[in-house]
Amino acid sequence: MSEAEQQMVAAANGGGRNGWHGGRPALTGVAQPGGQHVIGKSLFAWIQERGFAPAATVLLDQQNRMHPAIGELVSRVFYTSRVRTGPAAPRRGTGLPAFPSPVTWVDTRSLKGNVESRAGGTSLFNLAEARLVTSITHHLASHAPPNLTIGVITAYAEQRDLLRRLMGPHDWPPDRQLEIDTVDAFEGREKDI
Secondary structure, three states, X not given: OOHHHHHHHHHHOOOOEOOEEOOEEOOOOOOOOOOOOOOOOOHXXXXXXXXXXXXXXXXXXXXXXXXXXXXXXXXXXXXXXXOEEOOOOOOOOOOOOOOOOOOOOOOOOOOOOOOOEEOOOOOEEOHHHHHHHHHHHHHHHHHOOOOOOEEXXXXXXXXXXXXXXXXXXXXXXXXXXXXXXXXXXXXXOOOOO
């Protein structure tokens, strides 16, 4: 539970006096503790939970940010193939022989020590996969033109933090643009690789 949600629960349970909690004003009117929390949810998820009529939603069915191969994968997996690639979508590949396709699957099942772990919270990390991603990223960075941006995207904050430690800034030339972050942080943005 976030600090803001903890403040709301404390205030609702009488933990704060006169609207104050721990020397700070209590947060009120944002969510009902124990009920339908708003904090920590996307606006889209919050709206969906309220059962808006299907006519109130519109699927944006054309994407122009991803290579067609990536866009088709996302469309098939998440949108039952209803999203199409538009004419402005980038169409160049990496130009790297080891990864000639815009989408390359890497099987990690046989990695030694391939185990998902928790660092205490709900977020996961996998050291074996992080080491493999670090190796692949170093390979891509050393063979890609310096003007290409590279993004390493992970679903979990713990994995992001581990990857950042393994690929610290000391390992990269100053002109190499590398960003390591979560899916949520990358949403709506793009990288060359």
